[in-house]
Amino acid sequence: MGFVSDFKAFLMKGEIVNLATAVIVGGAFGKIVTSFTNDVLMPPIGLLLGKVDFKNLKVVLQDAVPAVMENGVEKAPAVAEVALNYGSFIQTIFDFVIIGFCIFMVLKAYEKTKKKEEEAPAAPAGPTQEELLTQIRDLLKK
Template identity: 35%
Template sequence: MLNEFREFIARGNVIDLAVGVIIGGAFATITKSLTEDIIMPVVGAIFGGVDFSNMFILLGDVPAGVSPTDYAKLKEAGVAMFGYGAFITATINFLILAWIIFLLVKAVNKVVRKGPDAPAGPSEVDILTEIRDELRKK
């Protein structure tokens, strides 16, 4: 069983997948920072200084000592809220990440297509003709 596991791990696909997951996690952190620290402040400034991360609708009672406008503290206190601002930020984050991955895949596909062309082999018709000729000889 240990040998089977070793063979499984040694396959190229498993290693490639592991590397992809690790790089994807790191890339998601960069994209999150891009969204939260650069794009969303610009979008907020365009819409009159709105901070999307603090946009929410209270669904429950606010506990004593917690500001009804502090999203982070309300969330920490377990107050029921509809945090649509955080959802907007996460959606924009996803769209940016998906767009960048699309561009990367598109670039890789271009490079792969421009790679060395494999020599053209015989066509299907040529192979069938050879088979027919060999059968006639017998």
């Protein structure tokens, strides 16, 4: 019973909940950035570079070989193409740069709000306990 209650307490800590939320939001944000890169950013760049579709950019190391059939019997299996898909890699780099820039902007805004909080004048301190006791004593003397 102790293990289960300890595990439940661990899961309900604020840091774990915050981390889980950040991972979920980050995953969704990553999908948005990937879609933005693939569907909005790369097509015009490809068009400017001569109607290039970055997804199809690759260096073929070995061509695909179809299966050899004789009388309905496979004599040699098919061999898949072996290629370096550098176009997909370029799109992933764009994704990384966009996500990095967005995180940078969020952190800059966060630091700016933290700096404003630190620079804000502190509320005037109230009377100390001794001052209050002195005032009470003086009132009682009257």
